Amino acid sequence: MNSISFSRRRRLTAAALTALAVATTATACGSGSGSAGSEAADSGTYTVWDPYPQFAKGSAWVKLLDACGAEAGVKIKRTGFDTSDLTNKALLAAQQDNSADILIVDNPVVSTLAEAGVLTTTDDNKLDTSAVDPNLLAAGQSGGKTYGTPIGANTLALYYNKEVLKAAGVDIASVKDWPSLTAALAKVKKAGRKGITxxxxGTEEGSFQFLPWFWGSGAKLTxxxxxxxVSALTLWKDWLADGYAPNSVLNNTQTTSWQExxxxxxxxxxxxTWQLANAAKAGFDYGVIPVPGVDGGNAAAPTGGEFVTLPVQGDTGRYATTQKIATCLTSTQNLYDTDATLSYVAPTTEVQDKQVAADPGLKTWVDAVKAAKGRTSDDLGTKYPKISEQLWKAVQSALSGATSPKDALSAAQSAVK
Structure with missing residues (x-):
């Protein structure tokens, strides 16, 4: 059996704590709180911390955790936290050499925990990631190493109202790039209806929603x-100026945007994808298309979703069992069941194909996820939170009319440097 050698304690810097607080996202994770649950487990009990406090004992998710524990011959002590609570407690627990055996964390947090020395690599813990789509796995990579495996992914796309488009004489098949989308919005406005919301x-949600247009222009976060x-931000600003998008977008969360x-x-x-259940109850026919790139094709939208990670432990004898539990959680069948519960697209082609076979309507979402990109990809790691903050500030400044898109983004780049 391969052995893993790590230092017993890792000191976490103030910079890591600050970066983590900013990096925490509000995309598709449940809200709530859980008990601390940070006391050390006995030899027959393994701890799992996750960001799904909405799933109580008896839920499909908790039953799966218990089943994977039983398969490994141990009991599972699980605690569900709000996302921000989970990540902060994970850092503090690592300081005390009292980490959970398995942490399931929002993907932008992985690089911060990794750079702080909290997580083991997949080379060390032997988690098999060979079947995972590379663009999804990249969100859990830092410094050329991989620190976990995705349990599922979600991303952004454009929902459309079939009746509104029909009344405006718009064929959705014609919407393939930015010019054709803008032309469709012009027709919708002329028909007396509303365009796009x-x-x-001015939070991570704003950056998250702007990124498909930013990346779709060919821009890079560096x-x-x-x-x-500038062309991407100008697109949004022009939509507001022409009345194709409402001024309320400046204050819209993803929830209030959906309500519009x-x-x-x-x-x-x-x-x-987290709005699929609400879409089914909306009371009108809808469809979904990926966010188009400036000249066509699917823009890279940011990935949401969590990674299964294995923290550093003082007792290295625990790793073998922990690896068994993590492997069980991410098996083909369990990914299929779990991602249905979480409204996620699976991270592997095999399971994605099963999802589409069961629900052909998911094909658009699978395509969007395959084109998606991790926010901390390109080895940005803990640099991303500062970049994101300046990006959302630039969006707010330009859309409010305080500055031009060019000046807003120039100021953002200067602040990042």
Missing amino acids: FSAI ALDSPEA FATGDYAFGENG
Whole structure:
């Protein structure tokens, strides 16, 4: 058996704590709180911390955890936290050499925990990630190493109201790039209906929703003031100026943006897989298309979803059993069942194919996820939170009319440097 050698204690820097607080996202995770649950487990009990406090004892998720524990010959002590609570407690527990055996964390947090020395690598813990789509796995990579495996993914796409488009004489098949989308919005407005709604709020949600357009322009997060980036922000600003998008986007969360789309007045709404259940109850026929790139094709939208990670333990003898539990949680059948529960697209092609076979309507979402990109990809790691903060500030500044898109993004790039 391969052995793993790690230092017993890892000191976490103030920078890591600060970066983590900013990196925590509000996309598709449940809310609530859980008890601390940080006391050391006995030899027959393994601890799992997850960001799903909405799932109580007896739920399919908790039953799966218990079943994977039983398969490994141990009991599971599980605690569900709010996302921000979980990540902060994970850092504090690591300081005390009292980490949970398995942490399931929002994907932008992985690189921060990894750089702080909290997590083992997949080379060390022997988690098999060979079947995972590379673009999804990249969200859990830092410094050329991989620190976990995704349990599922979600991303953004454009919901559209079929009745609104029909009344405006718009064929959805014609919407393939930015010019054709803008032309469709012009037709919708001329027909007396509303165009598109999204979230441009001054938080991570605003950055999350802007990224498909930012990346779809060809821009990179290492150059916020590039001509491509300016074109993306100009697109949004022009939509507001022309009345194709409402001024409310400046304060919209993804939830309030969805509520606007759900009125049935809008042609398009940018949102994620987590709204599928609400879409089914909206009371009108809808469809979904990936966010288009500036010249066509699918823009890379940011990935949401969590990673299964194995923290560093003082007692290295626990790793073998922990690996068995993690492998069980991410097996083909369990990914299929879990991702149905979480409204996620699976991270492997095999399970994605099963999802589409069961529900052909998921094909668009699978395509969007395959084109998606981790926010901390490109080895940005803990640099991402600062970049994101400056990005959402630039969006707010430009859309409010305080500055031009070019000046807003120039200021953002200067602040990042």
